[in-house]
Amino acid sequence: MKILIVCLGNICRSPLTEGILKSKLSENFFVDSVGTISMHEGETPDKRAVQTAANHGIDISKQKSRPIRISDLDYFDKIYCMDLKNYEDVISMTQSEEQRQKVRLFLEEAGNHQNIEVPDPYWGEMSDFENVFQLLDNACNKISHQLQQQAISNKI
Ligand code: 4NP
Numbered sequence: 001m002k003i004l005i006v007c008l009g010n011i012c013r014s015p016l017t018e019g020i021l022k023s024k025l026s027e028n029f030f031v032d033s034v035g036t037i038s039m040h041e042g043e044t045p046d047k048r049a050v051q052t053a054a055n056h057g058i059d060i061s062k063q064k065s066r067p068i069r070i071s072d073l074d075y076f077d078k079i080y081c082m083d084l085k086n087y088e089d090v091i092s093m094t095q096s097e098e099q100r101q102k103v104r105l106f107l108e109e110a111g112n113h114q115n116i117e118v119p120d121p122y123w124g125e126m127s128d129f130e131n132v133f134q135l136l137d138n139a140c141n142k143i144s145h146q147l148q149q150q151a152i153s154n155k156i
Contacts, residue, residue, distance in 0.1 A: 002030045004076040005106070007088050010035030010065040012129070013082045013118050015045040017106065017136050019053050024144035025026050028151065032076075036066035046122065052129040056137070073099040080106040080143070083117040093110040109146070110139035126142040 007014035015031035053060045081087040121128040
């Protein structure tokens with residue numbers, strides 16, 4: 001199963017989510033992340049995101065930012081968005097109901113109905129990155145469980 005994580009710049013929230021989710025899933029899952037803007041294309045994640053992940057034993061230092069492509073909408077099985085603007089931007093790129101069905105708000109999918117957007121820590125401090133890490137880590141526990149269940153039932 002192929003999983004895509006989407007945020008704005010692909011240097012803070014989605015690289016963290018990619019790293020955390022990979023750490024919880026087997027290699028049968030392919031996890032990648034992208035941004036809705038190309039401003040940071042080719043850059044490694046924000047130093048604060050790299051440090052926060054490293055504090056939890058996860059290496060995201062070799063990831064490279066890239067913008068989302070139309071072909072991603074067919075290639076990936078699940079497309080998880082960090083906030084509502086990302087969700088709307090991705091939905092506006094879709095050309096079929098099949099593509100639209102793949103696009104979800106990450107926290108909503110994880111069962112967080114009050115807090116459905118991952119706050120952007122880019123303008124914040126290290127403590128904001130740590131808070132976002134905790135939010136994502138909890139959500140990744142739920143999402144990785146769901147994905148493993150779906151992968152099993154799809155094979156039957
Ligand atoms: P991200 O954070 O979407 O979580 O990667 C941001 C990265 C860059 C900018 C904003 C948010 N920016 O304005 O450059």
